[in-house]
Amino acid sequence: xxxxxxxxxxxxxxxxxxxxxxxxxxxxxxxxxxxxxxxxxxxxxxxxxxxxxxxxxxxxxxxxxxxxxxxxxxxxxxxxxxxxxxxxxxxxxxxxxxxxxxxxxxxxxxxxxxxxxxxxxxxxxxxxxxxxxxxxxxxxxxxxxxxxxxxxxxxxxxxxxxxxxxxxxxxxxxxxxxxxxxxxxxxxxxxxxxxxxxxxxxxxxxxxxxxxxxxxxxxxxxxxxxxxxxxxxxxxxxxxxxxxxxxxxxxxxxxxxxxxxxxxxxxxxxxxxxxxxxxxxxxxxxxxxxxxxxxxxxxxxxxxxxxxxxxxxxxxxxxxxxxxxxxxxxxxxxxxxxxxxxxxxxxxxxxxxxxxxxxxxxxxxxxxxxxxxxxxxxxxxxxxxxxxxxxxxxxxxxxxxxxxxxxxxxxxxxxxxxxxxxxxxxxxx
Numbered sequence: 001x002x003x004x005x006x007x008x009x010x011x012x013x014x015x016x017x018x019x020x021x022x023x024x025x026x027x028x029x030x031x032x033x034x035x036x037x038x039x040x041x042x043x044x045x046x047x048x049x050x051x052x053x054x055x056x057x058x059x060x061x062x063x064x065x066x067x068x069x070x071x072x073x074x075x076x077x078x079x080x081x082x083x084x085x086x087x088x089x090x091x092x093x094x095x096x097x098x099x100x101x102x103x104x105x106x107x108x109x110x111x112x113x114x115x116x117x118x119x120x121x122x123x124x125x126x127x128x129x130x131x132x133x134x135x136x137x138x139x140x141x142x143x144x145x146x147x148x149x150x151x152x153x154x155x156x157x158x159x160x161x162x163x164x165x166x167x168x169x170x171x172x173x174x175x176x177x178x179x180x181x182x183x184x185x186x187x188x189x190x191x192x193x194x195x196x197x198x199x200x201x202x203x204x205x206x207x208x209x210x211x212x213x214x215x216x217x218x219x220x221x222x223x224x225x226x227x228x229x230x231x232x233x234x235x236x237x238x239x240x241x242x243x244x245x246x247x248x249x250x251x252x253x254x255x256x257x258x259x260x261x262x263x264x265x266x267x268x269x270x271x272x273x274x275x276x277x278x279x280x281x282x283x284x285x286x287x288x289x290x291x292x293x294x295x296x297x298x299x300x301x302x303x304x305x306x307x308x309x310x311x312x313x314x315x316x317x318x319x320x321x322x323x324x325x326x327x328x329x330x331x332x333x334x335x336x337x338x339x340x341x342x343x344x345x346x347x348x349x350x351x352x353x354x355x356x357x358x359x360x361x362x363x364x365x366x367x368x369x370x371x372x373x374x375x376x377x378x379x380x381x382x383x384x385x386x387x388x389x390x391x392x393x394x395x396x397x398x399x400x401x402x403x404x405x406x407x408x409x410x411x412x413x414x415x416x417x418x419x420x421x422x423x424x425x426x427x428x429x
Contacts, residue, residue: 003410006292008324012375014287017397021405026417030274032251039255040082043242047258048266053164056238057090061161063097064237066183067118068167069106075168075244075252077119083166083242084126094126100157101130102167102187105194105355129156131188139190145230147223149197152190153235160237165260168244169271171216171418173307174201174358175224177271180241180264184232194355197231200224201358207349210362216308217272217418219265229261243267245274246416277411277419282314284407285400289322291413296323298330299378299386303359305414306366312409312419318371318399320391321414325376331356338385342367363387373399 001019004011016022033039044053057063065083067076080099087097099118101109109130115123122128131154132138139152157163165187167179175182186194199207200223201214213221232239239260245267247253254270256263290296290305302323313319329335337348337360345364349357366372367387374383375391383390391399400408411417 003287005287005289005322006296006413007289007322007375008296008326008377009293011292012289012322014322014396015393016400019405019408022408022410023406024410024412025277026410026414027412029246029248029413029416030253032247032249032253033255036078036252037082039252040079040242041086043255043257044086047240048256048263050240050258050263053086053240053257054090056162056240057087057092058161058238061096061237062156062159063087063092063162063164064157064160065097065099065164065166066102066157066187067099068179068183068187069101069103069109069117075246075250076166077117077122079242079244079252079255080166081119081122083164084122098127098129098156098160100154100188101128102165102183103131103133104186104189105133105191133186133189133191133194136190142234142236145227145234147196147200147227147230149200149227149231150192151185151231151234152193153184154188157184157188158235158237162238162240163235164240164242166242166244168246169267170246170416171271171275171304171308173216173304173362174198174210174214175228176215176217176219176222177225177264177268179243179267181225181228181232181260184235184239184260185228189231193231195353197224197227198355198358199353200227202353202361207353207357208346208361209365210358214358216311217276217420219268232260245271275417277312277417279312279419279421282421283312283317283409284314284403285318285320286313286409286411287320287322288411288414291415293324295413295415296325298327299323299325299376299383300330300334300356300359301415302374302376303363306372307362308418309411309414310366310370311421312411313370315369316371318373318403320373320375320396320399322375322391325378328378328382331359333357334359338363341385342387
């Protein structure tokens with residue numbers, strides 16, 4: 001049996017000799033909508049718990065459109081173009097409408113990347129701004145949340161009369177779901193705000209485990225999500241969300257719009273319908289891909305697939321992950337957490353919270369409970385401090401030795417799909 005795993009910009013062929021009955025899941029995304037323009041227009045005219053967008057256009061003041069960066073997929077450009085056309089038909093053009101790349105603490109994008117992500121025509125004609133969370137001169141404080149998160153946001157966004165978030169949904173390993181309020185916090189928030197919010201993902205002073213409620217696909221009782229919503233609503237302008245559920249071949253399966261919280265909840269429910277893998281039981285071995293580029297751009301992004309896939313894996317099980325990681329670790333703070341190996345993590349945490357400490361804690365947990373082998377462009381000595389072992393081409397047979405076909409699961413896109421055990425509609429896979 002041979003399988004082709006998405007890897008970087010292509011595929012990775014994996015040979016599984018003498019295997020016949022391995023279950024493969026996570027390879028069937030929902031069909032895209034037939035008429036995207038019509039779907040968007042219907043959504044904008046009949047939003048969730050909100051007046052239609054046309055009635056929210058301010059007579060005075062600017063409009064800010066917040067969009068995901070390239071790490072969240074490539075479906076943004078087509079919807080953004082239609083959204084801008086909708087605004088222009090209402091008399092709103094580039095003179096008072098700005099597009100903000102909601103980078104949070106991610107790196108900025110180059111001109112060529114922006115053109116590919118948004119469309120060259122949009123980039124050239126409309127004002128495109130990349131948020132910089134570290135530039136205090138561009139930030140303004142709007143208040144604090146109940147969790148005492150000081151909320152600093154991009155001043156131009158704060159000054160906007162209307163803020164439109166345009167984001168693609170996904171499972172998120174500690175915020176529950178991506179999209180929606182995340183375009184604001186962390187998207188256009190200051191570094192201090194982001195650190196305070198993300199710190200809520202870790203439990204207690206020791207910070208040695210993820211907080212209860214912080215898991216993929218969960219919003220109820222999730223302290224990070226609740227803080228994000230509260231922080232986003234501190235913006236003085238009108239908030240309006242456009243939420244995208246991705247489909248096959250970089251298409252769009254569903255979209256809705258409206259209230260920043262309620263429309264997102266509805267879209268999350270739709271996303272869950274399409275991207276949850278119901279299971280009756282766990283498996284002894286799981287073979288996964290992060291879904292290829294951009295989801296396997298670096299180890300930080302690839303970790304999200306490991307966390308999702310772990311919900312299908314038995315304690316002590318084997319996970320084989322195919323992540324190109326052409327960009328290396330992808331985070332200085334993530335790398336620094338393991339500069340002395342896994343044994344040095346707790347000492348690092350005692351020095352205080354740093355960005356992506358929750359990723360480090362999650363990684364420690366995963367490598368404590370499972371044996372994880374990675375096929376990657378990174379060197380063996382680069383992944384070893386994290387607790388990962390190399391998965392060489394000729395290792396596959398003996399890594400799976402003694403595990404029956406029925407106890408092996410392949411997840412083709414573990415970044416997008418989330419295994420869930422105990423569902424009444426579950427099958428063996």
